[in-house]
Amino acid sequence: MWRRAGAGPLRHHLAAAAAAGCRVNRRPLPPMPPASSSPASCSPLSQHNLGILWGSASVGAPFRSLSNQSGGGGACWSCGATGAFLSCGSCRSVQPVDPAVDYFQIFGLKREYNIKDNNLEGKYKDWQKKLHPDLVHSKSEKERGYAAEQSALVIDAYRTLSKPLSRALYLLKLEGIHVDEDKTINDPELLTEMMEIREAVSNASDSQTLEKIQSQIKEKLETWSDSFQKAFDKKDFDRAVEATQRMRYYERAVEETVKKL
């Protein structure tokens, strides 16, 4: 355990001289201000941080600028190897969050609605194994901070992409379209339908009836999901937004049946 014995600067020196391999290739870094492991623990007084707070807050998926569509990964802060995306391929250091990376890139997917379940959970777990803060416990404060942020980002990405509605909303957001989810229903037909569903659910006395209602709603959800995809592909964003609103109503209706089942 000679590495532990030396004093700080000496250890750096020894380590740098010791071997090849990326771990020791690291340039000595200037002392970092004590960054917290949690992005939220920065003082909320700062305007900048408040911005982040709101961004991630009200929509669940932080909006990321698309000006720089790199996505291929940059140089590793630790060993300098190129192509470091979220985590460095050669030295395994967790990289700082790159705001230009979108959720689809994280999962190696094209930016489209129909992702045909590309083993999202498997990829999500692979990332967590590289990024999760629990696994970098003995790393530097700085890298643990990166791990906390990256891991949270991957969780958000997984959560957002794994569900059709949130995936649809995220796609719209990437196009710069904000969906006002509070918009009241003004389509009398839909209004009547929602009331009918609600009534049917509350009147349903056995689980068979409920299951039947549920599968009917799910079918409609499927239909609107399809029409979202068509509209989105044609860049008919008005129709796409309408489809997401329908999807939301049917999803709530499904939830209600689940609650009663």
Add this chain to the structure above:
Amino acid sequence: MAEQFYTVASDSETTGEDKSQPSLPDVAIGIDIGTSKCSVAVWNGHQVELLKNTRNQKGMRSYVMFKDDTLSAGVTGGAAKENAHEERDILSGSAIFNMKRLIGRMDTDEVVQASKTLPFLVQTLGIGVRPFIAALVNNMWRSTTPEEVLAIFLLELKALVEMHLKHPVRNAVLTIPVAFSRFQQTRIERACAMAGLHVLRLMPEPTAVALLYAQQQQQLMHDNMGSGIEKIALIFNMGAGYCDAAVAATAGGVSQIRALSGCTAGGEDILQNIMRHVLPNFDSLYAGQTVDRIHSMSLLRIATQDAIHKLVNQETVEINIDLGNGHKVSKVLDHSEFEQVNRAIFDKCEKIINQCLVDAKLVPEDINDVVLVGGCSKIPRIRSLVLGLCKKEISYKNIDALEAAVSGAALEGAIASGVNDSSGSLDLLTIQATPMNLGIRAYGDSFAAIIPRNTTVPARRDMLFTTTHDNQTEALIAVYEGEGERAEDNHLLGYFKITGIPAAPKGTVEISVCMDIDAANVLRVFAGVGKPQGPAIPPFIEVRMPTLDDGHGWCGQALAKMYGKTLDLAVLPKKLQP
């Protein structure tokens, strides 16, 4: 996680240098503090090893014996030289046990109320302050606290580990019930700090078992016996004090906790039910603790406990006991009677399993393995109930029901300490989820959940609120944790006020409340005026929770009475989460 001055920073942590393999003294030990029994395990460089005490026990009774000037815990066996005498000594009134049921609970809590039939003194005022507990020493009640008792126990446990390992120990991973509130978690941390242990992690018990399961699945894959595809396990754990369920999705050594649920139902409740069943005038007979009554009750307790154990393998069991003072119990108990008497407990078990499946959005057919652990998992009715709900014939075989949680904790200890194992058996990860809703009080006594239960950690969510009065300039943020729809049904974690809200008609100001759980499971609440913005608006407030120290039941009521109406908030129904 623990208070700052107990954190031991190794030099590699402060310089930011990559750490090589930590030497074994730095590896955190795993501790399972059970209501009835405790165990401790360490990663020995190759595998997890459970440590035995001088009496060759891996599971050591959880109690502390109070004598004239000496205290001794169940690790070394207390005052008793022989195992047979141990139980009688524990029940003499001089020992405090069931710490895990009492720690961090108020005297209005039903679990505390149920503990009043234990042989030591549990006194309550029923106003939401901590109960008074005391052990009988020389015919006098000597007061103590659950934290203190636990700390004494942990100190003895730590000494045992250090004797085995021949070096000092400072870091530990402890398992806790899913139903433990964050306030209770701070009590566990406090007890550990008193015993000189730094808590690296507090792991819900079924998630520790999930980690062990993930390791075994990974091993099977390496041996080319497993398929490597995702496996879903339902883990059900029931000990003497608590009952928990978890659904974990495991692939490639990564275990994602999909859902957690738990409640306070366990072997202790079953025992009390049976005691009341065989002795219907139990409560009147043992009201007021005299030495005679304590002795008599201990005889009943031992006989009943024994009968419950025998009933696991027998069709019927006979309880024959002379309780003194002309009171005798003579009763034959069979399974159907046993199940009848404990129906409420089995219903609770059923409820948490169903809730877990619903929350995980799974049906029984999705489950690959049912893992049954904890002492009560031996009870036939519990086994058939869990397997029935999961539509399975048999449970998962390769996990020891009593050693699983502590083994998982020791694995987590090694992983969190940065140990690498060349064989890949530590190439594991558990992705945790929040066991309970976290939110604030709104609309009078309602509870607005901001981080819903079973949210993957680390997590951050926020919610917008608004004023309920015209020109309301202050608002109370009372933070709660729990499953109840009313704030008062949940655990109060802390509170603070937002002041300087600009005068405006009600419902127009945006108050933002953000909750953040970081990688170390620390909860922070940020709150302030979100709209309007500008230099005239006071800064946001950041509070690390829980802030409460004690008497929080009392406190919650006082808050509601004093400020419930005037400083109330309403949810702003806008920008819901997708």
